[in-house]
Amino acid sequence: MTPAVSFQRVSRHFGSMRAVDDVTLDIAPGEFFAMLGPSGSGKTTCLRLIAGFEQPTYGHIEIFGETAEGLPPYRRNVNTVFQDYALFPHMTVGENVAYGLMIKGMARADREVKAAAALAMVKLEGFGDRRPSQLSGGQRQRVALARALVNEPKVLLLDEPLGALDLKLREQMQEELKALQKQLGITFVFVTHDQGEALSMADRVAIFNAGRILQAGSPTDVYERPQSRFVADFVGSSNIMAPEFSAAHGGPGVWISLRPEKISVLKASDKPPVGHGSAEGLVAATHYQGSVTRIVINSGGARLTAAIPAGTSRFHEGDIVRFVWSKDSIVAMEHGE
């Protein structure tokens, strides 16, 4: 099957800066694909390469099998939801949504019907006559979404679309976006630096750092089986332990990742069950975080964090405790970086 978007050894350099560095990537049609990474990692530049705002310095990009290099944005059947929405202030909400249709030359009556339907789809019926400046951040976000979707794009690009919203609204929009994507079957490419967002929404996640994709896979894949220290650390939080530590505690002699929630905490005198690794240490700090309590210990120069359900902690700073984990929960990482 032809991929919706295909990057073949794509690089984008700005002077001596390699914003995107030799990226190869296939996004399947109908997929919800997240690009996750810290700021400056190249994820937004990749999105802009798909949109056509940037051209690759090297490499080849195809959108549904069609060569994309040299194709201006207005010739691509791809639409973008911008980070700050980029709604036109001199047009009403309705005119904003109908803009793409107007450009295509659709008759006014037809495009008004379609724009109204698109606004209804994002739950903004009757907002067509307002100005963008009269809307809240969440409403503007929906208008931006409607303005893109009304064109029935083959690929929808979303550049940190939820970044400016507060937590509650963000969670609500995550659900709605996911539902909308399922219902429409359009390929979504979603850029975010929020790992929770990427994991909960995407079918597949690519983790970016320094212009490269470190790992791409399903959310479970990248969370449960990080292949590098960066991925283990960036996606969720993890105890990343050096080969020496691992070997000394019955693990493989490579860098390993151990999720805090996989660790249980016992008294120092308790013996670990069979098939379990363990480390003894002094409790350096406990952090109450509502749903969990995080306990940090120092064990032979290493620092480990365990996350245990709130209310079950009987330990305090200065106690000597034993951290215990099943050997299955250790992830050996191929790349030390």
Next chain:
Amino acid sequence: MKAVTAARTGGLARLSDFFFRNRGLLTAFLLLPPLAWIVIVYLGSLFALLLQSFYSLDEFSGLIVRELTFATYAEIFESSNLQIILRTVTMAAAVTVADAVIAFPIAYFAARYARGGAKALFYLAVMMPLWSSYLVKVYAWKLILAKEGIITWAAAQLHLTFLLDGILAIPVIGGPSLSISYLGTFLVFVYIWLPYMILPVQAALERVPRNFIEASADLGARPGQTFRTVILPLALPGIIAGSIFTFSLTLGDSIVPQIVGNSRYFIGQAVYTLQGTAGDIPLAAAFSVVPMVIMGLYLAAAKRLGAFDAL
């Protein structure tokens, strides 16, 4: 116990404290001088002008009759005076359109592409003509446009004299030489007021975020369509602001048409002559009101057309 207040006392500190507790007074204190200036000097003289225009001149004695009347305004509507107004408004409109057309690409380049040194150079190039005397510039143009001037000479060198003669032969705007024609007056006005159009247009274009242009392209608009539907509407307040300058400055100017142009009057010259040699202050005042009324109508029309919607 140590008090939470800092230990500083003294006149200035106490004054600051007083204004901190009475914010309104501080605002009033700061606004009073400029407000007094505007109300007394500026609006006062404007009102005096308005009042004068409702007086009339006794034709036999040459004295001003201080009784309110519309007689002076009736004079404005006499054919020779109407022609002066029509001539001035036409010139102002032509100058404004030409300035907008010339200024836009310059302003667009400065706002979109010029960075660092190029931008400094842009400001310098636009502002520098404003540093030299207006009279010097107008006289310089008289020399440039004169029959013995550089344009005639250049046309002769390029064997284009026929072209220059052809242009000068055009009825109404032509004349014996560029310096004695409406075309010459027009060229000088366009030059003199151009910075006043470039700067506001550039400021308006600076405020158009780059991603509006990307969003428009993303939604399928070719650059030309983006220009018409996004850039131009958003730059319109700047163009209107610039046109307020070019239009009103042309409406009120008396020097340029006196130095470069044929001997037919513009409003500014009419006012100058009426209040000077003719001593007809009421009619001069009534003439001065005309540009104000025209500008008021112009702004009302611009607002109605939605020119300020993006503000």
